[in-house]
Amino acid sequence: MPAKPPSIFDLMNEEETAISEEEERKKRRKELIEPTGVKELFKEGKISINKFTCVGGQCKLCITACPTNALYWGTGEVGIIEDLCVYCGACVVSCMVDDCIKVERIGDDGKTERFSKIGDVIKIGERKNTKKRFDRVKSNAVILRRAPKEPKQKRKKVVANLEPL
Numbered sequence: 001m002p003a004k005p006p007s008i009f010d011l012m013n014e015e016e017t018a019i020s021e022e023e024e025r026k027k028r029r030k031e032l033i034e035p036t037g038v039k040e041l042f043k044e045g046k047i048s049i050n051k052f053t054c055v056g057g058q059c060k061l062c063i064t065a066c067p068t069n070a071l072y073w074g075t076g077e078v079g080i081i082e083d084l085c086v087y088c089g090a091c092v093v094s095c096m097v098d099d100c101i102k103v104e105r106i107g108d109d110g111k112t113e114r115f116s117k118i119g120d121v122i123k124i125g126e127r128k129n130t131k132k133r134f135d136r137v138k139s140n141a142v143i144l145r146r147a148p149k150e151p152k153q154k155r156k157k158v159v160a161n162l163e164p165l
């Protein structure tokens, strides 16, 4: 006999369960991250470490660099506590092996950033700084365009004041 398709109530229940699990996860993360004093700048993300390229025991630089203690030395390899990771990229910057640590994160603007080596992190930083500078210049240009012109009479007065006595 073919399996009965799920009813609308089953689907609604599934959705509700998924939402409450997600809320629970966010709450747990908040409770863990808040005491570290590190701000969460990305709403979502993931991190992975390639245990075959990691030099592990002789290095552990990523563990030292992590501001939230999301990384630890486990049984012969670097372990990750995903709930503590804020996807900052400090571990990627400190890792001496390219593409060993991979981070993917989604910012408030909904854009996804992926990086796995120091060069990627620098490029992302430069792109963001360029955008900030561009936005600043654009908003200054708008202010200048909107600035009211000085009346001619007032300008004459200013010139008169500057004339030598």
Ligand code: SF4
Pocket (backbone or CB within 6 Å): 047, 065, 066, 067, 068, 069, 070, 071, 084, 085, 086, 087, 088, 089, 090, 091, 092, 103
């Ligand atoms: S991205 Fe790396 S350094 Fe940053 S919080 Fe996550 S594990 Fe720690």
Ligand code: SF4
Pocket (backbone or CB within 6 Å): 049, 053, 054, 055, 056, 057, 059, 060, 061, 062, 063, 078, 094, 095, 096, 097, 100, 101
């Ligand atoms: S910094 Fe890179 S190579 Fe060193 S332990 Fe961490 S993941 Fe491994």
